[in-house]
Amino acid sequence: MCKGVNINWNNLGFGYIKTDFRYISYWKDGKWDEGNLITDNMITISEASTALHYGQQCFEGLKAYRTKNGGIQLFRPYENAKRMNRSANRLLMPEIPKEKFVDAVRQVVRANEGYVPPYGTGGTLYIRPLLIGVGDNIGVGPASEYLFCVFCLPVGPYFKGGMVPVNFIVAEYDRAAPCGTGAAKVGGNYAASLYPYHLAKKGGFADCVYLDPQTHTKIEEVGSANFFGITKKNEFVTPKSPSILPSITKYSLLYLAQEYLNLRATQRDVLIDNLDEFKEAGACGTAAVITPIGGIHYKGKLHIFHSDTAVGPVTTELYNTLCGIQFGDIQAPDGWIIEI
Structure with a gap:
């Protein structure tokens, strides 16, 4: 047609x-x-x-x-x-x-x-x-x-020329209200994020890290994507909260981390004061699949994970595995792929 x-x-x-x-x-x-x-x-x-x-x-x-x-x-x-x-x-x-x-x-x-x-x-x-x-x-x-x-x-591909780490800053603003619409994919959530995103870009960062709206102590989302980290114990971790949009990419990575990469995979609280537990970090979503996080700026200091110039090995393997499935180069779990 x-x-x-x-x-x-x-x-x-x-x-x-x-x-x-x-x-x-x-x-x-x-x-x-x-x-x-x-x-x-x-x-x-x-x-x-x-x-x-x-x-x-x-x-x-x-x-x-x-x-x-x-x-x-x-x-x-x-x-x-x-x-x-x-x-x-x-x-x-x-x-x-x-x-x-x-x-x-x-x-x-x-x-x-x-x-x-x-x-x-x-x-x-x-x-x-x-x-x-x-x-x-x-x-x-x-x-x-x-x-x-x-x-x-x-x-086109989100990263032309290959993945590169980017830096984020912790926002002073909330992405969603407690018991609000944070877990729904509605336009109001994105409208609320435009100003914090503008401030982050103005400060030289890729986007914001949003903390939980009740205590401001736990990571919830990274811009319009979900956060994940690889701990020094080789654990794949994503935050758990009723205010987070349930990313299909995130749940796919949770499964692949455990079943394909043999990592322990879990959803739990991710305290902003405990960034040292992670050796790699990233944001995940449909557009970029994975955006490697080089560092997070918090309380006047930039915390660097694996590197601010190179992508970590686990993040790279997760990205290649998921993209390989999406483009048909790696066998997908049952029910993940629908042919046109």
């Missing part, structure tokens, strides 16, 4: 590129319609839509990968479907049946197949499902109508 695509695959960044098709479906009178592919990338909604006034919206992010034999595969899309429904429940929006979600993703990838970067370029097709409250609603309350959309765009 795709038109001819003329893209310099070796010069792709992480910016919006209009592709040919996107999927759209409406929820009205208590049910979803069948949904269909459209070519228009403009969405028209009422000025009184709850998504615009009261933040009733959530979204997801996943990727399609070109394999060595030219095939295309998705990485754990049912986990994205489950997470979107958890976010929807938190904001009183209707769930999207998991099969409908995955079918919509598959339709969009098939229709835009020519935009999936070739194997070996490091590029992927980034897929953005979103769910928003629409209709004529001016009172504070859930909408009576909803729109589910899935679009995609080709993106």
Whole structure:
């Protein structure tokens, strides 16, 4: 279905590129319609839509990968479907049946197949499902109508020329409130992070480290990604908190660390005053897969982990293992890969 695509695959960044098709479906009178592919990338909604006034919206992010034999595969899309429904429940929006979600993703990838970067370029097709409250609603309350959309765009590798460690600074601001929406993938969480991110960049750092909102003693997230550390006892550790977004990449790394790398893997409190327990650290998420952390600036001091110029060996092995699975070069655990 795709038109001819003329893209310099070796010069792709992480910016919006209009592709040919996107999927759209409406929820009205208590049910979803069948949904269909459209070519228009403009969405028209009422000025009184709850998504615009009261933040009733959530979204997801996943990727399609070109394999060595030219095939295309998705990485754990049912986990994205489950997470979107958890976010929807938190904001009183209707769930999207998991099969409908995955079918919509598959339709969009098939229709835009020519935009999936070739194997070996490091590029992927980034897929953005979103769910928003629409209709004529001016009172504070859930909408009576909803729109589910899935679009995609080709993106290049996050690190051109290979992974490099970056430094972060501990934020004075909170990413989420106790018992708030920190565990849901909703736009309000990201809006709240824009100013702390601006301050971090202004100070010469890649982004912020957010501490727990109640005690400000425990690491929760790193920018818009999840934190992990490799202890000096070869333990893979990620923070545990009800305010953390449950990253699909993080849970994948927890499994791979234990089953593929034979490390002990655990979720527990990570005290900001105990950074010395880690020999390596990183941030993980869909966009970069893993961002190695060179150092964390806290209380006027930059704490360096493995190195601020070189990536640690365990972090490198985790990255290569996960990417190998995503691009089809390493055998995946059962159920992780869906072929297009």
